[in-house]
Amino acid sequence: MWDDQNCLCKNHSHTQHGRTIDIKSKFVKQVVVSKSVLDVDILVSLPKFKTHSMTQITGAIKNSFGFLIGGDKGRIHAVAGSYENFVETLVDIYQIRLPDLVIMDAVIGMEGNGPSGGDLRHVGKIMASDDGIAIDAVMTHIMGKKPEKIYMLEVAKLRGIGETDLQKMEIIGKYEPIKNFKMPSTFLCQIANRIANNKMIRSIIWNKPVIMEDKCKGCGICAESCPVKAITMEGKLPVINRKICIRCYCCQELCPNDCVELKRFA
Secondary structure (H helix, E strand, C coil), X not given: CCCCXXXXXXXXXXXXXXEEEEECCCCCCEEEEEHHHHHCCCCEECXXXXXXXXXXXXXXXXXXXXXXXXXXXXHHHHHHCCHHHHHHHHHHHHCCCCCCEEEEEEEEEEECCCCCCCEEEEEEEEEEECCHHXXXXXXXXXXXXXXXXXXXXXXHHHHCCCCCCHHHCCCCCCCCCCCCCCCCCCHHHHHHHXXXXXXXXXXXXXXXXXXXXXXXXXCCHHHHHCCCCCEEEECCEEEECCCCCCCCCHHHHHCCCCCEEEECCC
């Protein structure tokens, strides 16, 4: 049965480590979820304090993307497509099982083009709450941005699954914004795109992944991980098909040699 908080509907089929379940989502009807997530009495989520090139932040909500096993993460990227659709689907997945406790490692965080291509930044905190949305909102504030500017938090707020207004929280400890904290290079274009909501404008302002050939080792991981197969190997170098690239930045996130750069004009 559905309830107001969780989007879990019913078990469908079983694998050794996961179960296929129906979820309440506009973009995907079923997902394969780890059995551990579905069976535990208490769920503790342990996210990091990080930025993310596609979702702007990666915290409690994004950490629940790890519920999925097998090839479902790539499939979600492919079927959701756009930034807005993907973010809404992330919140759908978060609602499969709301964490009972969230403990965020914010001792050393990441700024810039995270979650793997950014720069380390000392934050010096451990954050904990029974409300993952609140944790993500406080993290965003410490990053120097307003939580209402993060679409993922806006979606969660509209669904009533957590608090994003710091004035309504009881916060113990210091949480001043970090000076000169760097958001992803995609941050401003994502906000501009939501305001304009135009495909032509999106194609112009949205950052594109670019292969830095002088750093590329030809491992092919970007081609293997691309959810829409927009990357192919031509010789020892990957080539990106711009016509089908959905700009999910999986290639940038997974490249072991940090040779995928995000550029607005490419």
